[in-house]
Amino acid sequence: MSETIFSKIIRREIPADIVYEDEHLLGFRDVNPQAPVHVLFIPKKPMATLNDADDGDADLLGRLLLAARAFASKEGFAESGYRTVINCNADGGQSVYHLHLHLLAGRQLSWPPG
Numbered sequence: 001m002s003e004t005i006f007s008k009i010i011r012r013e014i015p016a017d018i019v020y021e022d023e024h025l026l027g028f029r030d031v032n033p034q035a036p037v038h039v040l041f042i043p044k045k046p047m048a049t050l051n052d053a054d055d056g057d058a059d060l061l062g063r064l065l066l067a068a069r070a071f072a073s074k075e076g077f078a079e080s081g082y083r084t085v086i087n088c089n090a091d092g093g094q095s096v097y098h099l100h101l102h103l104l105a106g107r108q109l110s111w112p113p114g
Helices: 005-010 055-075
Strands: 018-021 025-029 037-043 082-085 101-105
Touching (some): 005 025, 005 037, 025 055, 055 082, 055 101
Antiparallel strands (some): 025 037
């Protein structure tokens, strides 16, 4: 996997508004938010896209969703609702090639998305 801005955030080489961290994941606010709450959850393990995951990554992928759920609960919007999104490759809207999960909340989200 090539170097990304997310790799630099993990290593604390560039600043980010970090809202979640454990030994496997990092969560931080998106610098270009698409909702009042827009947090990105990323694995610390380098993985460019969801296509690069294999069966051995099942636990890590589950941890992404559970971290988003825990953050939504802690911040008080779990009951009103939120959306999680993983974009994969260019047609899926992925612009940073380090797997990441978007958590969006704080307003009524429309469907279908863009």
